[in-house]
Amino acid sequence: MSRYFVGLTGASGHAYARTLIRALVGAGCDVDVSITAAGCKVLRHEQGFDAGVEGEKLGAVLAPWLGEEIAPRVRAFTGSAVEAPPSSGTSLTGGVIICPCSMGTLARASVGFSSNLVERAVDVALKERRKLILVAREAPYSTLHLENMLRLSRMGALILPASPGFYHKPKTLDDLVDHVVGKVLDALGVQHSVGARWKGIPRPEEDRGLDGARQPPLEDDA
Numbered sequence: 001m002s003r004y005f006v007g008l009t010g011a012s013g014h015a016y017a018r019t020l021i022r023a024l025v026g027a028g029c030d031v032d033v034s035i036t037a038a039g040c041k042v043l044r045h046e047q048g049f050d051a052g053v054e055g056e057k058l059g060a061v062l063a064p065w066l067g068e069e070i071a072p073r074v075r076a077f078t079g080s081a082v083e084a085p086p087s088s089g090t091s092l093t094g095g096v097i098i099c100p101c102s103m104g105t106l107a108r109a110s111v112g113f114s115s116n117l118v119e120r121a122v123d124v125a126l127k128e129r130r131k132l133i134l135v136a137r138e139a140p141y142s143t144l145h146l147e148n149m150l151r152l153s154r155m156g157a158l159i160l161p162a163s164p165g166f167y168h169k170p171k172t173l174d175d176l177v178d179h180v181v182g183k184v185l186d187a188l189g190v191q192h193s194v195g196a197r198w199k200g201i202p203r204p205e206e207d208r209g210l211d212g213a214r215q216p217p218l219e220d221d222a
Ligand SMILES: Cc1cc2nc3c(=O)[nH]c(=O)nc-3n(C[C@H](O)[C@H](O)[C@H](O)COP(=O)(O)O)c2cc1C
Pocket: 008, 009, 010, 011, 012, 036, 037, 038, 039, 041, 042, 045, 101, 102, 103, 104, 105, 106, 137, 138
């Protein structure tokens, strides 16, 4: 199944969503996307795109936000569109990814409270036992946040926090974003070339030339 649902919420990190959707479409997948009211505010603040109050302009910003070549493979739904296909288990999907996932959406999802299409899509993934990935973002986590994550994890959701590693020696913000998105794509089983794969710590002789001089790092040094 190569249609995925990506839910955008009011957590920080909409750059992750942009890279994720672009990568899914680049891998030949179709994407359904919806956004919460808070998500609209954060998308506007972080990425500079106005999706309206509850996502009514989301469809119009897909091309400028994601790219002209990506937008045709993406269906946009307002947050209140609980009648849309992702609301029903009969509408098949390869997985639901909430990226970024706020603690509010996470809390409501953990108790089956579906007040918008994003939360309903989570509810459907849980009841149908489908792939569900929550790219949670908050710092620090309260005990309540952690308990909600544990409850969802026990129900089968994958909690994949927006916590990029630094062992791949990132040089740009995109490198950090790619590290998290690559893990999401791996978890979905989608083939991709987003982010560097770890190849181990170079041995000292790989770090130095025969004369002992330092070598420049390899292009894909992980
Ligand atoms: C700029 C900005 C950044 C925010 N970042 C986060 C965040 O990283 N994590 C989080 O849980 N809430 C964050 N919030 C707060 C949520 O947007 C807020 O709790 C909202 O009610 C979540 O609603 P939603 O779950 O329906 O999207 C942020 C709010 C703003 C305006």
